[in-house]
Amino acid sequence: MASDESEKYDESCIFCLIAKNQDEETEVIKQNEELVCFRDICPAAPHHYLVIPREHIHSCCSLSREHIHLVERMTSMGRAVLKEQGITNMEEVS
Numbered sequence: 105m106a107s108d109e110s111e112k113y114d115e116s117c118i119f120c121l122i123a124k125n126q127d128e129e130t131e132v133i134k135q136n137e138e139l140v141c142f143r144d145i146c147p148a149a150p151h152h153y154l155v156i157p158r159e160h161i162h163s164c165c166s167l168s169r170e171h172i173h174l175v176e177r178m179t180s181m182g183r184a185v186l187k188e189q190g191i192t193n194m195e196e197v198s
């Protein structure tokens with residue numbers, strides 16, 4: 105499958121599929137031009153949400169110093185989602 109966006113998007117990568125709303129199983133809760141927050145398909149906790157960048161940099165190993173601010177924004181989006189879901193006790197969240 106040839107695509108102009110192929111260099112930014114790995115078809116075998118579930119996170120990329122979710123970021124592009126290509127995964128029907130996944131319920132996207134919140135998104136912006138940079139980040140996507142979705143409900144974990146196999147929740148380990150009652151409220152388990154993941155925030156990922158749209159860019160294909162999912163591995164912690166590939167995160168560099170430039171991504172620190174991105175990670176902060178991911179964390180704050182995660183908090184915002186939890187608040188919207190009415191969760192105030194952060195201890196229950198993994």
Ligand SMILES: [Zn+2]
Pocket residue numbers: 114117118119120121159160161162
């Ligand atoms: Zn990816």
